[in-house]
Amino acid sequence: MNSPTVQIVDDDSAVRDALQWLLQSRRVASRTWESAEAFLDFVSPKLCGCLLLDVRMPGMSGIELFDRLRALKCRLPVIFLTGHGDVPMAVQALKDGAFDFIEKPYDDNALVDKVLAAIDHDTRRSAKDGSLLLLQQRLAQLTQREQEVMQLILAGKLNKVIADELNIAMRTVEVHRSHIFEKMQVRSAVELSQVLGVLGDTQDY
Amino acid sequence: MNSPTVQIVDDDSAVRDALQWLLQSRRVASRTWESAEAFLDFVSPKLCGCLLLDVRMPGMSGIELFDRLRALKCRLPVIFLTGHGDVPMAVQALKDGAFDFIEKPYDDNALVDKVLAAIDHDTRRSAKDGSLLLLQQRLAQLTQREQEVMQLILAGKLNKVIADELNIAMRTVEVHRSHIFEKMQVRSAVELSQVLGVLGDTQDY
DNA sequence: GTGCTATTTGCGGAAATCCACAATAGCCAG
DNA sequence: CTGGCTATTGTGGATTTCCGCAAATAGCAC
Numbered sequence: 465m466n467s468p469t470v471q472i473v474d475d476d477s478a479v480r481d482a483l484q485w486l487l488q489s490r491r492v493a494s495r496t497w498e499s500a501e502a503f504l505d506f507v508s509p510k511l512c513g514c515l516l517l518d519v520r521m522p523g524m525s526g527i528e529l530f531d532r533l534r535a536l537k538c539r540l541p542v543i544f545l546t547g548h549g550d551v552p553m554a555v556q557a558l559k560d561g562a563f564d565f566i567e568k569p570y571d572d573n574a575l576v577d578k579v580l581a582a583i584d585h586d587t588r589r590s591a592k593d594g595s596l597l598l599l600q601q602r603l604a605q606l607t608q609r610e611q612e613v614m615q616l617i618l619a620g621k622l623n624k625v626i627a628d629e630l631n632i633a634m635r636t637v638e639v640h641r642s643h644i645f646e647k648m649q650v651r652s653a654v655e656l657s658q659v660l661g662v663l664g665d666t667q668d669y
Numbered sequence: 670m671n672s673p674t675v676q677i678v679d680d681d682s683a684v685r686d687a688l689q690w691l692l693q694s695r696r697v698a699s700r701t702w703e704s705a706e707a708f709l710d711f712v713s714p715k716l717c718g719c720l721l722l723d724v725r726m727p728g729m730s731g732i733e734l735f736d737r738l739r740a741l742k743c744r745l746p747v748i749f750l751t752g753h754g755d756v757p758m759a760v761q762a763l764k765d766g767a768f769d770f771i772e773k774p775y776d777d778n779a780l781v782d783k784v785l786a787a788i789d790h791d792t793r794r795s796a797k798d799g800s801l802l803l804l805q806q807r808l809a810q811l812t813q814r815e816q817e818v819m820q821l822i823l824a825g826k827l828n829k830v831i832a833d834e835l836n837i838a839m840r841t842v843e844v845h846r847s848h849i850f851e852k853m854q855v856r857s858a859v860e861l862s863q864v865l866g867v868l869g870d871t872q873d874y
Numbered sequence: 875g876t877g878c879t880a881t882t883t884g885c886g887g888a889a890a891t892c893c894a895c896a897a898t899a900g901c902c903a904g
Numbered sequence: 905c906t907g908g909c910t911a912t913t914g915t916g917g918a919t920t921t922c923c924g925c926a927a928a929t930a931g932c933a934c
Contacts, residue, residue: 551754555770558763565760607910620857622890633913638892640911652825654858661866812880827920838883843922845881 468513500524514582673718705729719787746787
């Protein structure tokens, strides 16, 4: 969809311009916002790249915006910018999943490096999310009954046992079984268990 | 093995005593060290609990000790203590896997909470490591050939195909297969794939 | 050499899976 | 009401898995 872009949110136009100029000089696309509210109006799950976010702003603070974005499931990596060396805040932000926390004045090269790292991280995450989504779409194709049967298959139960537990004929289980394999695009219960295995560990940083 | 203990490393005896007294008053076991070197001599993989570590010390710094511990695969959660609000250092430490980063002067209750959280984290990690170790011990029981066969089973291949690829009789594959299930204490290829699935995601914080 | 383990193979049968062909029944949309 | 989807079941056969019984070869340790 979109190409990786750095979203810059800062109330100080001088900072916004400096950042945008810096990134532009390194061939990194960016877009600026003068308040958390303005960006929040624009935010969409399709965004990719990263977010350069000033902590202290009139109105909604960067930290507040960060919380809102998390609530909105926006997974954009966030790099905080702050002029006030606040260790507890930095620690909390990172523990809450912020990608980085930089003090102003910042070093140009260091900042660009961190931005590039964040973009790279987001690119990888998007790819992972993509295959995860594909998997979930396949899962969604399964009918209710098929999902029930699948659970029992993954529990390692024999068709005979599954038939018993669901009070249906073994033949019916066999039919469901083959439909499940077909829809999930696997050829055995082992493969099924493996492709579904990655669903458990959806972590970030 | 050991009961959870807080290892306190600080060159200032007043700080050491204050921390130990504080923890003792909350019924948390602790032990103190006056230098990174002293602790490093004592460290063992059996330790559990957490590490309260002063950043700035004569000789080896807390950060240096932290690096050494990581190299030694010591998984003890580390809470840094520092008197100098250094945001970049805190950020780097957390990104490197430190559990927390606290500024002096610290709030007693907040510090104890973080210590308890770290101990809790370590306890969970130990449990996870334990079952992981058990799994690896079982894996180690498999002979070379059995491991080869297991790989192919996990690739979803039929016994017939496995026999072809290894240039052995199908019956041999069947024997290996049953030995594998027996040693790994599972009753089907699906279960096998599931118990081995957790091996992929050995992460921390 | 003897004993132990790993690796290999064959035979034969019980049990389970996979599948094509065929059919019944309920529900919902056009 | 007719066509499509879902769920269900049956028959019968090909293929595969699982397993006990039996046994041969090779390497390694005591």
